[in-house]
Amino acid sequence: MLRLILGFALCFVVPAVTTVAPTASPTVAPTASPTTKPPTPISPALKSCRGDLDLLKNLSYVNYDVSKTMVAANANVIANLVIPFLNKAKNLSDWVPGGVNEYTRCMSISQATHCTINIQSLVEGVCVPKSCETVLPDKIDGTFCGDHRQQSLTAGNIGMLVVCTFFLLAVALGTYLDSREVTKKKDGGLNFPLLADGGASVESPQDSSSVDVRHLVQPSSTPKQSLMLKAVLCFSLARNWKLLTERSPTRKYKALDGLRSFSLFWVICGHTLNFQIFVGFELESFISLFGHYCGTWYLVLFTYGANLGVDTFFFLSGFLSTLVMLRRLQKGGKLPVHLVVLHRYLRLTPTLLFMIGCFYHLTGPFVAGPFAYKMAEDTAACGTYWGSNIAYINNFYPAKYSDTCMPWTWYLANDMQFFILGIVVLILYFKNMKAGIAAMLSLLVASIVITGVIQQDNSLEAITANSTTNELMKNQIYDKPYTRMGPYIVGMLTLVVFEQGWWNVVSKWAVVMAKLITFGMLLGVALAPMDDLHAHGILPASWGNTANFLNITFGRPAWAVAVACLTLLCVTGQGGWVDKFLSFWFWDPIGKLTYSAYLVHPILMRVVYYNSTSLFVFTPLTYFIYFLAFLLMTYSTATVAFVCVESPLGELEKLLTTPKRRPKTAEQK
Numbered sequence: 001m002l003r004l005i006l007g008f009a010l011c012f013v014v015p016a017v018t019t020v021a022p023t024a025s026p027t028v029a030p031t032a033s034p035t036t037k038p039p040t041p042i043s044p045a046l047k048s049c050r051g052d053l054d055l056l057k058n059l060s061y062v063n064y065d066v067s068k069t070m071v072a073a074n075a076n077v078i079a080n081l082v083i084p085f086l087n088k089a090k091n092l093s094d095w096v097p098g099g100v101n102e103y104t105r106c107m108s109i110s111q112a113t114h115c116t117i118n119i120q121s122l123v124e125g126v127c128v129p130k131s132c133e134t135v136l137p138d139k140i141d142g143t144f145c146g147d148h149r150q151q152s153l154t155a156g157n158i159g160m161l162v163v164c165t166f167f168l169l170a171v172a173l174g175t176y177l178d179s180r181e182v183t184k185k186k187d188g189g190l191n192f193p194l195l196a197d198g199g200a201s202v203e204s205p206q207d208s209s210s211v212d213v214r215h216l217v218q219p220s221s222t223p224k225q226s227l228m229l230k231a232v233l234c235f236s237l238a239r240n241w242k243l244l245t246e247r248s249p250t251r252k253y254k255a256l257d258g259l260r261s262f263s264l265f266w267v268i269c270g271h272t273l274n275f276q277i278f279v280g281f282e283l284e285s286f287i288s289l290f291g292h293y294c295g296t297w298y299l300v301l302f303t304y305g306a307n308l309g310v311d312t313f314f315f316l317s318g319f320l321s322t323l324v325m326l327r328r329l330q331k332g333g334k335l336p337v338h339l340v341v342l343h344r345y346l347r348l349t350p351t352l353l354f355m356i357g358c359f360y361h362l363t364g365p366f367v368a369g370p371f372a373y374k375m376a377e378d379t380a381a382c383g384t385y386w387g388s389n390i391a392y393i394n395n396f397y398p399a400k401y402s403d404t405c406m407p408w409t410w411y412l413a414n415d416m417q418f419f420i421l422g423i424v425v426l427i428l429y430f431k432n433m434k435a436g437i438a439a440m441l442s443l444l445v446a447s448i449v450i451t452g453v454i455q456q457d458n459s460l461e462a463i464t465a466n467s468t469t470n471e472l473m474k475n476q477i478y479d480k481p482y483t484r485m486g487p488y489i490v491g492m493l494t495l496v497v498f499e500q501g502w503w504n505v506v507s508k509w510a511v512v513m514a515k516l517i518t519f520g521m522l523l524g525v526a527l528a529p530m531d532d533l534h535a536h537g538i539l540p541a542s543w544g545n546t547a548n549f550l551n552i553t554f555g556r557p558a559w560a561v562a563v564a565c566l567t568l569l570c571v572t573g574q575g576g577w578v579d580k581f582l583s584f585w586f587w588d589p590i591g592k593l594t595y596s597a598y599l600v601h602p603i604l605m606r607v608v609y610y611n612s613t614s615l616f617v618f619t620p621l622t623y624f625i626y627f628l629a630f631l632l633m634t635y636s637t638a639t640v641a642f643v644c645v646e647s648p649l650g651e652l653e654k655l656l657t658t659p660k661r662r663p664k665t666a667e668q669k
Helices: 002-006 044-053 068-089 100-107 132-139 155-186 227-233 237-245 255-278 283-291 297-302 304-332 337-361 372-390 407-431 433-458 467-478 486-500 508-527 529-534 545-571 576-582 587-592 594-609 620-657
Strands: 112-119 122-129 143-145
Touching (some): 100 112, 100 122, 132 143, 155 227, 155 237, 155 620, 237 587, 255 297, 255 304, 255 545, 255 576, 255 587, 255 594, 255 620, 297 304, 304 407, 304 545, 337 372, 337 407, 337 620, 407 594, 433 467, 508 545, 545 576, 587 594, 594 620
Antiparallel strands (some): 112 122
C-alpha cells in the first residue's frame, strides 16, 4: 500500500510568510495577466495577498509529480485566478484567517464559510464571506464550500434504515422464539436444541467468512418445525453467538486461524496510515514522515509490507478451497460445479450487498467538515457500479481502480475468479494427478511471466511518486487476476504436497533448514523496500528497473512460498511455539470475523478521517494509537455484523439450499 502513500510525497518546501492580522487591509498589488506575462515564482504581491487573506497559510497538500516548477505553477494559479476573484467578492475587512486548520474558527463566524479549493496538485482551505458559498464553486472547479453536512434524510437513507431495522427485528424475534424452545426443552416439552456445534469450518471455501453450520438434529419424537420457524430461528442471537465463540473439538489446522487473523491486522495497520493521506499532513510532519520515517524498518514493515497480507489471504483460500473440494471428490467422485459456485455466491453476496448499502446510503449523515465532500466522491461510484461488485467483475469494470465501488473489494472479485478456475484444475487433478499438477505449475509460471512483461512494457516502479506510473500499477497489476494468481496457485500446490504426504519424508535437519529459510524469506520480502527508500528517504526512490522488475514479478510468489512452508510446518505438527501461538483458542472467533471486518474497516476509517477538521501530524505513537482504535472499532462492528447479518444469512442459505434427506425405506434399512 505504500505505493499509494508515497504517490503523495512532497519534496520541496514553500517558504513561510508571516500572517497579517485579519483586520488589516493593505493594498493588494496588481497581478500580471497570464495572457500578457508568463507565470512567475511566488512574488512579493502574492506574499502580500497571503498575508491579507491567509489563503496559502498551509501549503500542505501537494501530491503527484511534485517539483519546484509545479509548486510555482500552483502558486501562480492561486495568484492569477483565485485571489483576484475573491478580492472582488467583498471587502478585505470581511476576511478572517483561512487554511484547512482554521475550519472550526471560520465556521463559528456567522457571516463566513469555509471552502476547500482543489487546483491542480494543490488543495487548500480558505475562509470566505457567505456570499461566496455558492458563487465560488461555480467559478472555480474543484471547490467545495460549507460543512458538507447532509441536511435531510434521502430515500436511500430511509430505505437502508428500514433494512437495518428488519435485521434487528428478525434477530429479536429469532432470539425470543429460540429462548422459548430452550425453556420447553428444560420443562420436558418440545425439544428444539441449540446448534450442536458452533465451530466455523476452516475447511470452508471462503476461508475468511464461511461458517460450518451443523444441521439441527432433532429426536424422532420432536414435532417437525415449519420452514418459516426454522428460517426465523436462523437469526437467533444465542445461536449465532455460539457459532462465533465455540470451537469444534474435532477442528483441524487451527494455526490457520491465527495466520488469517494476523493478516487482517496487518492490512488494517497499513490502511491506518494509507487512508490518512486522503486528508493529508501538516507540511512539517509530511516532510518528516517521508524524509525520515519512510525508510525505517517498522514503517516499511507495517505499511508497505501490509499489502502482503492480502496475498496470505489468497494463499489460504487456495489451500482451503482445494482441501474442501478434494474431499468432496474423494467421497463421491463427482463435483457439481454449478451448485458449488452457487453456494459460494449465495454465501458471500448478501453480506457484501448489505455493506455496499451501508457505505452508499448511511455514511453521508455521519460525516461533516472540510473533507466531507470526499465521502460523497467515494460513495458516488456505488450508485453506478455496485452491480460489478456483486457480479465479482469489479477488478475489470470499471477500468480504473479509483472509479470502483468500495475499491478494496477487488480482492473478492479475484478470489471468486480463482475459485471457479481452481475447481476446473482440481477436477483435472483428481482424474490425472500429473496433468493437474502440470496445470497448476503452468498457471503459476504464466502469472509470473505476465506480471514481468507488464512491468517491463510500462517501466513500473514498486514505489513511485509518478501519477501516471502509479495509476498504471493499480490498473494493470494491482487488482488483476492474472497478476495476483500466484499465491492462490501456491496454496493449491501446498495442499497437494500435504495430501500426498511428500512433506512427511523430510528429514529433521531439512525441517530446521525449512524454518530458517521460511523466517528469512518472510522478513526479506516484507522488508525489501527498505533498500528502495532508505537511501533517499524522500522520493525519488533508488531502485532501478531491474530491482523493480524482481520485486514486482517475484515478490508475491516468494512470499506465498514462505507462507506455504510455515503452513506445512504447522499442519504437520512441526511448527513449535509458532504453531502453538497461532493455534491459540483466541484466534478462532477473531478468524470468523475476518470477512465482515475486511469489508467494514475501510468504511470506518473514511468516516473517522473525513470528519477531521485539521491536517494530521505524524508520529509513530499517534499512528499506533490510531491503529489500536481502528482495530477495536473494526472488530466490535464486525461482531455485530456477524451475529446479526453474516451468520444468519449464511445459516438461512444453508437451510434453503441443502437437499432434504429422504427417510430410508424398509428395504434400504
